Amino acid sequence: MPLRSDWSARTCSLARGLDVLGDPWGSLVLREVFFGNGRFDAIKKRLEVADNVLSKRLGWLLDAGLLAQRPYLDGARTRQEYVLTPKGQDALPVLNAIIIWAEKHLDAPNEVSHMRVIHTQCGLPTSSADTCTHCGARLTAANTSWHSLKRSEHPLPLAVAPTEPFETDQAIASPETEIPA
């Protein structure tokens, strides 16, 4: 995958993990998809990134199995949006840890540059990447919100991996794939 050289076969699991998650643009793309912002043009606008830079990261994240594509209708046209897979969703504690570490140790350029990891049920920020430090609940995409002060006045609940990320319109219409009521 990414970066300068291929670390996917390194003996150290940290190196292999960084091969997938160590690219800054790639992690910011994941941030956007966790915020539910999975359409190419919308990600591009938010990241202020060139088409080729974004295309490359989306390709890497698809190849690595962290993202999947899902069709949506844009007027009369069918386009693809990006959604998390369970493997991508499992990267949440990694991103949480980076956010919490940066809030603790790095200066923020201004007051709205802060971001907090919130356990949605408590409504309180946590200082642990995978556990709510108030109630002890294990954090998942389904019970975690990120409060980016720049983005919103309120914490935003995160997107979760769809249970059927690869469904097409045809598959949904097909009786074989209908979910029993």
Ligand SMILES: [Zn+2]
């Ligand atoms: Zn809690």
